[in-house]
Amino acid sequence: MTNPTVTVPAAPVPPGRRADRRRGSRTLHSGFYPYLFIAPAAVCFLSFMAIPIVYAIWVSFRTVKVSGLGLGSGSRTEVWAGLANYSAVLSDPEFLASARRALAYGAVLVPVMLGLALLFALLLDSRRARARTFSRLAIFLPYAVPAVISSVLWGFLYLRGTSPVHWLAAKAQVVLPDALSPDLVLFAIANIGIWGGTGFNMIVLYTPLKAIPSELYEAATLDGASEFQIATRIKIPMVLPSLIMTLVFSVIATLQVFAEPMTLRPMTNGISSTWSPLMKIYRDAFVQNDIYTASAGSIIVALATFVISFGFLRLVRGQAFAQESR
């Protein structure tokens, strides 16, 4: 963006143009154009980010009080609730259980997904890899399937009555456990996340691998490094900043897990309506019509996400932004 105080360099300019330039610079000094240019972004930010956030914070401190039977007009008034909604959410065993489940889900999902993504990226980048474009596309493709659709597809595979896997197992006289039972459902859901997310993260990691100068590999090879040593000693350290970024994004996505359990829920007794924190918020808002508690819950989840992701970034700042700061 043009800085209004920048003086025009005294380059040789045809006389006719000089006047125009000066007029332009005078209007710039009046300070109008910068605001015009940022106006669309500012309006969008205010209408779709700032105002809704402020409103959600406001609503989270309110509640409705009903009197008597609550029928007829005037029996329902909105009142100030103070921190009551927050304490209700934080002391709600269902919310705490959902938070624990989200963390357990992340503990399964994030290492497996990023591990696979890194492995695939390294394999694709190795010199012996064949059919790279096809493999890259094939691994990436699940990311293009919306979570709701992939959950329905996996649901069919998990349900005993419709699953070809269970059908084959039955032919072989093997009884497979029910993937949607309460004990296993966390893994069933994490599996959908891994299936959908690995490809995207692989691309994110593969791109910086391609940017590593090949002289490094030549030098390493001359020094007698094997393909495996090149991967662990050169490639992984070089993509570490990208790895940390994908980690942060994955952790955020983990805390917000919603579409997969929500879609699988009608198919099984194993997923409650408050299985994940966002499902609990959804239930409060749209099943129980309690937007007040739901707002408080949203703000708690947003703050927790903020603290966890920024806290983590601070912790690993040395590595994550090593290149930028040097």
Next chain:
Amino acid sequence: MSVNPQFPALRTSRRRFLGLGGAAIGAAAAGGLLAGCGNDSSGESGPVELTFWAWAPEIEKLVEIWNQQNPDITVTVSRQDAGDAAATKLLTAIKAGKGAPDLMQAEYQAIPSMVANDALADISEHLNSETPGHFNDGVWNSVTLGSDAVYAIPQDTGPLQFYYREDVFSDLGIDAPVTWEEYAEAARTIHEADPSMYLGTFSSKDPGLFAGLAQQAGASWWGIDGEAWSVQIDDDATRKVAEFWGGLVEEGVISNQPMYTPEWNAALNDGTQVGWVSAVWAPGVLAGNAADTQGKWKMATIPQWDAASPATGNWGGSSTAVTSQSAHPEAAVKFAEWLNTSADGVAGLVEHSAVYPADTEHASTALDAPPAFFDNQPDFYEITEKNAEAVQSFTFGPNVNVTYSLFNDEFSSASEARSQQAFVDALGAMQDGTVDDLTKQGFSVK
């Protein structure tokens, strides 16, 4: 109000039959007659324009007939997602102060929470004095909430009845169960004959069915006691129902997996689910999910607790309500009365789907042939009419959605635990959660 709005694809088939079917039936005098009484336009120029939120298939065709006959009251349909979604949208519009329609298709169990949110108008003063006489007391009670006010006009109901695979029953030499005891016996016989086969399932995803079964047993989960609500979910009647189903699940003679899943659909079609306690709209669902089994099913009256005094419950059904934001309640009531109580309206509701009209006066004329999937049972609607008369009274409260959500969660774990005691405990949790929610919101609770 099903609490599973997030799986529309699987739910559609049932919703279709909870709604009403519209039809292009020859337009006749009833609408004109109704439009003639009362004086609505009150000095306004031009026709009154009404908007109508509904999700029933082809309702537009019925509305078209009305519009032709009533140039002074024009109704425009705005198509909505069924049930919960439309109700939530209405409450949002009410909270915003504008944007609500004049008329609204409302499920019975949603009416108290809509009234509690001041979303519906009391239409008693605009009502034709003969309108209440068109409906059974139980149905009428659900639109008045037992008060002098009237909040909606009933459209269709879903009396519970029993569907079974007659071929399987006769192969095993058993008859349709008349009592629940016989149902349990039949369930055992069937599962013993073929361990992959079940007479039914207990679905933790369908609180509406469980409420209907409790209603049959004589429960009424909410009540108005003077100026306070009462909650009787964990009462003897409902406990009897929970113990019965919990016992069958614990024994393993019926399934514990939810209904309306891909698995359940497949089981209906491949003959591993050979019975279904459901409502009058079931033929449509069976036709959609189990097309291969056409001609093999029969319908019977639901098994009884006491065969000497037949009773049943209700699952589904909806009404037409006038919202509190309507500027023309009188005109809106006229349309709602025509739609749900005139010969043309009722015939139109029946024509295109298996909807069972709430109106008792025109129902039998309109229901002259059995549903296509049950053309092997010519007396289908004669039996249904008898069943509908036996629907017990039941009052819904202002937080049905909270209770239904509790049902989903509590009975999910109880079904998974396969324990009769867990079923009974789940009821206790529903009772406590419902009362706590009412108290927290500030309702007076006795």
